[in-house]
Amino acid sequence: MTISKALFLPVFSCALLASPDTVAATVTPGTLAMSGEIIEAACAFAPSYHDVLVEFGEISAGHINQSKEVSITRPFLIQLAGCRTVKRENGSTLFPYATVTFMGEALNSDPTTLLISGEADGFGIRLHGRHSEILTIGKPSMGYELSDDDNTLQFTASLVPVQEQNIKAGEFYAVAQVFMDYN
Secondary structure, eight states, rough: OOOOOOHHHHHHHHHTTTTTHHHHHOOOOOOOOOOOOOOOOOOOOGGGGGSSOOOOOOOOOOHHHOOOOOTTTEEEEEEEEEEEOOEOOOOOOOOOOOEEEESEEEEEEEOOOOOOEOOOBBBEEEEEESOOOOOOOOOOOEEEOOOSSSEEEEEEEEEETTTTTOOBOEEEEEOOOOEEEEE
């Protein structure tokens, strides 16, 4: 097979343009780094429950003063997805329970009350487990029994007055991180 001279010159010119010396002048070197961590967890937060918002709406300041907390309570859920329990050889189950720890800034005088931020003042937020037990900020809850597949953990949040403080009206918010521990 013969290559015609008319075809040879354009092909040879293109080859020269694509030589390593020509390409090196226009390339900027870089690095792509990837990392992660594989964990052994019985469940994962369901995507729609990864960040939970408990909305109290508008509450009368006088209502907080009169109430100990019962009527200013809002339920919230943490949905766990893809839960799997592992049966051991002896028949026991691995990861049969999950405890939940809420981490946040608690009142100095009451570790069960989450400190609020914002314009409002004179009250805090108290969290309760599924049996209405008061949760201590930074301490694990009672165990929630898990089953295979999805699990819904039930909690409530309540507004509670702080002793010897007047309620100041205004917007408020509080943030707590949620940690799951599988026992």
